[in-house]
Structures are given as C-alpha cells and as structure tokens.
Amino acid sequence: MPEHGSVAKAVGADKKRENHTLAQAIGAELTDLRRARGWSQQKLADHLGYDVSHVRQTEMGRNPSLAFLSAIAAAFSLKLSEFIKSAEARVRQRPASPQ
Numbered sequence: 001m002p003e004h005g006s007v008a009k010a011v012g013a014d015k016k017r018e019n020h021t022l023a024q025a026i027g028a029e030l031t032d033l034r035r036a037r038g039w040s041q042q043k044l045a046d047h048l049g050y051d052v053s054h055v056r057q058t059e060m061g062r063n064p065s066l067a068f069l070s071a072i073a074a075a076f077s078l079k080l081s082e083f084i085k086s087a088e089a090r091v092r093q094r095p096a097s098p099q
Helices: 022-037 041-048 052-059 066-075 080-093
Strands: none
Touching (some): 022 052, 022 066, 022 080, 041 052, 041 066, 066 080
16 A cells, blocks of 8 residues: 555556567557646547557557557647657667677
8 A cells, every 4th residue: 555645656557668569669659748748548549540559559669550659749730750760760879789
C-alpha cells in the first residue's frame, strides 16, 4: 500500500522504449507525444477511434498501419513525414554496439 501522500506511478512510466527498429522508434515517438499531452493510452485510443490495445501494441514496437500512422500525425497536428523523420532520427541516434 502506498505511503500517505504518495502517488502511484503510471504503468510503464519508468520504461525506456527501445529504438532498434523503425517500428520501435515509432512506438517511442508516440509514447513521448502522448505523455507530453498528458494523455493515457485509453484517451489517445478514444481520440483516434482505435482500440487501446492498438495504441499499446504500437508503443511496444508493433508495425503500425499507414492509416494508424496518419491518424496519429493528425491527432498531434503533425505532417506524417515529420512524425516518421523524428522516428528515423531515433534509430540513427542509437549508439553503435561494441564489436
């Protein structure tokens, strides 16, 4: 039981999303955009007209459909190309593995 005055953290709030693949980077980008708005996965799903499991799976790195990506971009007032470029930058910024 939490101590008096403490607040439970959001599920997954301490997890850093992987960026090894473009799908994972898209998920990380989506997570960051959603959290910046203070939206839960359910609130975003409701806004997009998708089931919450779709949002959750995309954030975890599942390959999203073009229709879903377009809906995400529109929800955050972004061009789809800007959203994808941001995700691509995450993959490129990933530190190289030691040989």
